[in-house]
Amino acid sequence: MTATQLKSAHSNTDYDSYSLWREASYRLKKNKMAMLGFWTLLALFVIAACTPWLAPYAYESQNLALGASPPSAQHLLGTDIHGRDLLTRLMYGSRVSLLVGFAATAVSLVIGVLWGTIAGYIGGRIDTVMMRIVDILYALPFMIFIILLMVVFGRSFLLLFLAIGLVEWLTMARIVRAQVLSVRKQEYIDAAIVTGLSHWQIIYRHVMPNILGPVIVYVTLTIPSVILLESFLSFLGLGIQPPQSSWGVLISRGVESMEEYPWLLIFPGLTLSITLFSLNFLGDGLRDALDPRTAKS
Amino acid sequence: MLKFFAARLLQAIPVLFVVITATFFLVHSAPGGPFDAEKTLPAEVLDNLNARYNLDDPLYKQYLSYMGNLVQGDFGPSFRYSNRSVTEMILTGLPITFELALYAMLIALIIGISAGIVASIRPNSAQDYIPMSLAMAGICLPSFLMGPLLVLIFGISLDWLPVSGWGYAPGDKILPAITLGTGYAAYIARLTRGGMIEVMGQDYIRTAKAKGLSTPMIIYRHALRGGLAPVVAFLGPAFAGLLAGSFVVETIFQIPGLGRFYVQAAFNRDYTMILGTTILLSTLIVLFNIVSDILTVWLNPRLTLKD
Numbered sequence: 001m002t003a004t005q006l007k008s009a010h011s012n013t014d015y016d017s018y019s020l021w022r023e024a025s026y027r028l029k030k031n032k033m034a035m036l037g038f039w040t041l042l043a044l045f046v047i048a049a050c051t052p053w054l055a056p057y058a059y060e061s062q063n064l065a066l067g068a069s070p071p072s073a074q075h076l077l078g079t080d081i082h083g084r085d086l087l088t089r090l091m092y093g094s095r096v097s098l099l100v101g102f103a104a105t106a107v108s109l110v111i112g113v114l115w116g117t118i119a120g121y122i123g124g125r126i127d128t129v130m131m132r133i134v135d136i137l138y139a140l141p142f143m144i145f146i147i148l149l150m151v152v153f154g155r156s157f158l159l160l161f162l163a164i165g166l167v168e169w170l171t172m173a174r175i176v177r178a179q180v181l182s183v184r185k186q187e188y189i190d191a192a193i194v195t196g197l198s199h200w201q202i203i204y205r206h207v208m209p210n211i212l213g214p215v216i217v218y219v220t221l222t223i224p225s226v227i228l229l230e231s232f233l234s235f236l237g238l239g240i241q242p243p244q245s246s247w248g249v250l251i252s253r254g255v256e257s258m259e260e261y262p263w264l265l266i267f268p269g270l271t272l273s274i275t276l277f278s279l280n281f282l283g284d285g286l287r288d289a290l291d292p293r294t295a296k297s
Numbered sequence: 298m299l300k301f302f303a304a305r306l307l308q309a310i311p312v313l314f315v316v317i318t319a320t321f322f323l324v325h326s327a328p329g330g331p332f333d334a335e336k337t338l339p340a341e342v343l344d345n346l347n348a349r350y351n352l353d354d355p356l357y358k359q360y361l362s363y364m365g366n367l368v369q370g371d372f373g374p375s376f377r378y379s380n381r382s383v384t385e386m387i388l389t390g391l392p393i394t395f396e397l398a399l400y401a402m403l404i405a406l407i408i409g410i411s412a413g414i415v416a417s418i419r420p421n422s423a424q425d426y427i428p429m430s431l432a433m434a435g436i437c438l439p440s441f442l443m444g445p446l447l448v449l450i451f452g453i454s455l456d457w458l459p460v461s462g463w464g465y466a467p468g469d470k471i472l473p474a475i476t477l478g479t480g481y482a483a484y485i486a487r488l489t490r491g492g493m494i495e496v497m498g499q500d501y502i503r504t505a506k507a508k509g510l511s512t513p514m515i516i517y518r519h520a521l522r523g524g525l526a527p528v529v530a531f532l533g534p535a536f537a538g539l540l541a542g543s544f545v546v547e548t549i550f551q552i553p554g555l556g557r558f559y560v561q562a563a564f565n566r567d568y569t570m571i572l573g574t575t576i577l578l579s580t581l582i583v584l585f586n587i588v589s590d591i592l593t594v595w596l597n598p599r600l601t602l603k604d
Contacts, residue, residue: 136312141582143541144559144575151563151571152323228439235441236544236560248441255445255549259453269442276437 024213027289034285037278044275048094057085059092068261078263080253090268093245097272100161100246101227105219107165108226112172113215117203119173120180131177134170142167146229150238160239164226175218179211213290220283224276231272247272301594305587316579317367321360324568363572372573376566383573390555391577393463397473397546397554398539404478405485405535410528412482413489414516417524420494428486435483440542444476444549463552473550477542481535485528493524526596533589537582 028034047054056076063083071078077086119130149163183189183206192202227247233239234248235255242249247268254265354362366373372383412428419425438446451472452460459469496502497520505515516524543556551557555574562570 136315140312140316141537141541141575141579143537143544144578147544147559147563148320148323148571148575151566152326231439232441232545236548238560238563251441255441258445258449262449265445265449269446272439273437273442276439277433280433280437 024286024289028285031285031288033281034289037281037285040274040278041282044094044278045098047091048098051091051095055088055091057088059088061085061088068257068264070261070263077267078261080264081257081261086250086264086267089245089250090247090271093247093250093268094271096240096244096246097227097230097248097275100157100164100230100240101223104161104164104168104226104230105222107162108168108172108222109215109219111165112169113176113211115169116173116176117180117207117211120177121184121199121203121207123181123184127177131174134173137167138170143229143232146233147236147238150233157240157244160230160233164229168222168226172215172218172222175214176211179214180207183207183210217283217287217290220279220286224279224283227272227275227279247275302587302591305590309583309587312583313580316583317364317576318360320572320575320579321363322356324572325356325359367576372576373569375570376568383569386558386570387555387573387577390553390558393552394540394543394547394554394556397463397470397477397543397552398536400470400474401477401481401539401542402535404474405481406528408478408482409485410489410525412486413528414493414524416486416490417493417497418512418516425490429490432483432486435479435486438479440476440480441545441549443479444472444546447472447476448549461551463550463554469550473546473552476549477539477546480542481539484531484535488527488531489525492527493520496520496524499523522596526593529596530589530593532592533582533586536585536589540578540582 061084063079066079066083068081068083069075069079075085075087077090079085080089115130115134119127146163146167149159153159189202189206192206197205230239230246231248231251234246235252237252240246240249250268251265251272254261254268258265363373370384372387375381375383375386409432412432416425416428448460451458457468458472459466460472462469463473464470493516502515502519505519510518540556543554544560545556546552547554547557548560555578558570559574559578561567562574
């Protein structure tokens, strides 16, 4: 969202919700763990985005004569058995893991918000049917289905985040629907209908800004679970395929040789854990900041 | 109660039917057959194989015969291991996976609930922060990291416990169960804390305090039943997660359970095995979700027993 859009979104909501955002950002800034998570993530994104320029070695470069070597001045995090620089591979792997995390979350966000908004706004029988479908899908074992999809249709990158996104939207749809239902009953929505706004205008101008808070919180908590899912699949050999690397691929390689070359497991594992920590702390902090009721408990 | 249970079971039937049908057609729409993996077979051999597994029949016929066999508990022959049936392989793997999941669940419940209660007694004190930080660490250390780390420390460096197998050496079940259980212990600790803090703010707890009951007595007699509701509701998803988690843990510790079979079948494109395992696991998870729902309602009399 650009600055002007943000401004117009604010000018359309009432004064209270504007101050809510201010108060929330104030509360968030006071939460040290959440801010630490925020800055760590920002650093990670910058590094991942600038990897082609920052990486100490080319992605393909290897030094077979060197083989696996522990961390040293030339190779800060050491090298793997093919003499490839671990730091370089980790940086390129971060790009893949973060991309899958964000892309799959984006897929789930679009489906979940559309589904939840339509169900909550229209209500009645359509709402019942739509949420019943969500209930049924909830009962299914998704991990198994993702593996099934990857096996049947080949292990492609695009399919991976589509598959993950397609299963992660359910909770988003529920949260959005509940939120839309409560907004829908407000008097200002009736007022908006009376003034002759179309349904889409009402949804865009009045409903969307009011459901933004919980959606942002849930997005921050979905990203780590998606990153975890990708690593899980890659660890089993069913996700990202070598020579492409991701955190899961690197960890799985690291486990194979952890007795002889423990650094190959430790550094990728540490990177994954730090990322998960940061996202979870930021998500928890955002939830406390945006929902004053939970902040007190 | 019985009516509610029956209604829930009846609802599960169409769900399972859709799952089985969707899985069947998904697997059968896979590009390439199961027999064109490594080397190309002569045409006659391929024809014979296809005939043996009825792969030359029209798809609807295969579907009907599969469903017919399924109702009788027959998952068909394995494509990969010609002399073993899928049912047979499932029956050898399932008890092992169940045992692993059971131990992991026990570890998760015991550690998670006690940590959550301890943290909820004095919120925002050291007694709260320490277990909750550990819980956060447990959530951020996935099983595929936790397992290898435990192996490195307790298996290799200290040489206290065996690092692979299931039931071959004394103590070889400890590390896999801990690996699978810790993540869920962490979730359960957070859920317990949340639920307990909410319940401890209720009026009836204040009444109990005024009556002069000790804190352990209040927790045991009055707070636990309501405070554990989120944990009970989480049991269904947790069970599904434990079964999926067993894929990783069984691979790390080389345990011959269902999860390892499934991953191997996925690599071998052993379609009947994938199909059979998927159907079985889905059924178990759907059933367990029903049990979890029923327990949730039973714990909270305010919820009515309608669908």
